[in-house]
Amino acid sequence: xxSPLYSNSYIYTLGLILLHKGTFFRRYRHxxxxxxxxxxxxxxxxxxxxxxxxxxxxxxxxxxxxxGSFIDHAAQKGLNVVLGNALxxxxxxxxxxxxxxxxxxxxxxxxxxxxxAFCWQAAKRLLIICEEGRPDSSAGGPxxxxxxxxxxFIEKDGTNNPKFEEVWTKGALREYMEKGFDVVPSxxxxxxxxxxxxLIITYSKGRW
Numbered sequence: 092x093x094s095p096l097y098s099n100s101y102i103y104t105l106g107l108i109l110l111h112k113g114t115f116f117r118r119y120r121h122x123x124x125x126x127x128x129x130x131x132x133x134x135x136x137x138x139x140x141x142x143x144x145x146x147x148x149x150x151x152x153x154x155x156x157x158x159g160s161f162i163d164h165a166a167q168k169g170l171n172v173v174l175g176n177a178l179x180x181x182x183x184x185x186x187x188x189x190x191x192x193x194x195x196x197x198x199x200x201x202x203x204x205x206x207x208a209f210c211w212q213a214a215k216r217l218l219i220i221c222e223e224g225r226p227d228s229s230a231g232g233p234x235x236x237x238x239x240x241x242x243x244f245i246e247k248d249g250t251n252n253p254k255f256e257e258v259w260t261k262g263a264l265r266e267y268m269e270k271g272f273d274v275v276p277s278x279x280x281x282x283x284x285x286x287x288x289x290l291i292i293t294y295s296k297g298r299w
Contacts, residue, residue, distance in 0.1 A: 093249035100139035100164035106245075107141075114287030118192075119145040121284055122219050125293055126150055126188050133186035133213055135177045135206070136194035140165040155182050157250055177206045189214040192221040196258050197251050207274045216298055218275070220268070221291045224261030261290065268292040 096106045108115045123145035126132055130150055134142055137154025139161045146152055155175025156162055165172040175182030177194055189210045195203050211218055225242075239255040246253040259267065268290060271277060280295040 092247060094245050094247040096245055097158060097248045098160065100161055103139060103161070104141060111287055111289075114289065118221060118286040118289050118291060121286060121291060122190055122192070122221060122293075125217055125219060125299075130187040130216075131185075132188045132190060133184060134190045134192070135175070135182065135210060136191065136197070137161075137165070137172060138193075140168075140170045140172050142190060142192065143170050153184065153186065158248065177209070178202055180209055183209050183213045185213055185215055187214075187216045188219065189217070190219045190221075192219075193223070195220070195222050197246065197248055197253065199251075200257055204272060204274050207272050211275055211294070214294075214296065216296055218294045219291065220294075221289055222259070222264055223288045224264035224290055225255075225258050226261065261288070264290050 096103055111118065119142055122142065126146055128147050128149045132146060132150055132152045134140065134152070134154040137143075137156050138158065140152070140154045143152045143154065143165075152171055154165065154170065154172040156172070157174065157176050159174060162172050162174055177198070191206070191210050195206065198206060207220070210220075242253065242255045242258065265283070268281075268283060271279060271281075271294070275281075275294050280297075280299075282293050284291045
């Protein structure tokens with residue numbers, strides 16, 4: 092059973108706005124600020140391609156997603172999007188900036204490094220990863236069962252079987268980011284920004 096959040100682009104976008112409140116626009120603006128004029132951007136798991144709206148018009152944007160409804164909606168807006176899978180190397184193409192937002196927690200832990208590796212290989216200049224970490228204190232407590240059931244229901248995108256315990260806590264997420272998820276070389280320059288419940292890390296291949 093798919094969550095209603097993933098049945099319609101307008102519902103999805105509204106859900107994100109309600110979830111992130113005042114930080115919804117801030118996180119996209121923060122990531123878009125790293126993109127230079129006339130560059131190319133690839134967004135795996137792009138959803139309805141919200142990020143594209145924050146980019147300069149000179150940027151060549153390409154996105155892919157497994158949700159046909161989202162892709163149809165974005166394509167009708169004139170955006171360069173196609174059906175694709177974040178775990179399929181054939182879906183990737185080189186781009187100056189690769190941006191991965193709200194994707195990793197949809198994947199089984201055993202598949203997350205594979206996705207990051209594909210993104211890192213495709214990125215010519217920067218890889219940006221944005222993920223929400225659950226509170227470090229969310230294990231146990233009186234609301235644990237409610238939070239678990241809600242998370243596992245709302246995050247069902249039609250292709251996954253989400254488990255609350257597999258969503259990184261914010262502390263664990265930061266640790267994984269700082270060590271490049273054991274994919275990005277440890278010598279790589281990076282910058283981490285906390286925006287609301289999101290952690291956003293930008294890895295540079297030598298040129299900011």
